[in-house]
């Protein structure tokens with residue numbers, strides 16, 4: 114099959130870089146027998162585990178590669194997709210694709226998810242975050258040093274249902290104030306909740322999302338992860354309900370010790386009545402290119 118010419122100018126003249134980034138990660142299925150990579154699989158990279166509230170749809174789950182394309186405008190992202198498809202025509206087929214978007218900060222600071230709450234407040238920062246993300250040693254697969262694991266979860270929100278409950282109930286489900294983002298035992302967004310001072314959960318309920326996700330104890334400190342989620346909007350379903358929600362994206366050194374441990378604690382949380390995970394997968398983000406003759410995934414061969 115002939116490849117498309119290099120210069121057929123898809124979509125006309127090239128735009129400015131527009132903040133374009135392309136992140137490439139590999140799924141566990143890449144390490145089955147098809148490509149001779151079976152002995153290169155990173156230990157933590159398994160097929161995505163199915164949790165209690167999950168209804169995985171094969172049309173939205175898994176894949177050998179995950180390509181996350183970000184830019185300031187949807188037009189730039191679309192263009193990048195087309196260029197990548199042209200160049201990989203004989204070798205790659207899209208399994209699923211979802212368009213994410215962020216919210217402008219309202220009134221300021223942290224962006225909000227489609228339930229109206231600030232999302233990202235509790236993320237570890239700086240050197241703390243770095244030490245939870247990057248693989249700095251992995252004796253079983255030395256080629257993975259410098260990479261990180263990413264978990265993507267496509268989570269539908271039942272927004273019409275959510276919009277019918279009181280703000281008080283919504284805040285108790287997350288454990289934070291909707292408007293300021295402050296924990297329910299604090300005053301400002303970045304106040305640290307003090308669960309030890311409130312073991313019965315009078316202020317921040319014991320089953321609040323933030324309390325289950327991060328109990329803030331010494332034993333759970335290395336289970337923390339870094340979230341970088343987006344909103345999605347797929348229109349309307351057959352019943353006239355909005356098909357929109359959360360593209361949950363989190364980065365970590367070890368999927369079982371971080372994402373799966375946190376998700377297991379969240380199993381059965383009150384938020385489950387308003388959300389439904391239906392797709393996504395586990396992937397390993399390839400270590401970056403180090404020299405001009407290097408390429409992504411080189412260490413894996």
Ligand code: HEM
Nearest residue numbers: 230231232233234235236268287323326327359375376388
């Ligand atoms: C915190 C929303 C799914 C892990 C939060 C917060 C919100 C939120 C509003 C508080 C603000 C913040 O710290 O960012 C949601 C929604 C979800 C969802 C709407 C699904 C539709 C998940 C999942 C996980 C997770 C699947 C991991 C398995 C966390 C963690 C925190 C957090 C670790 C920070 C807790 C802290 O350090 O205090 N989430 N989340 N979330 N969420 Fe979620």
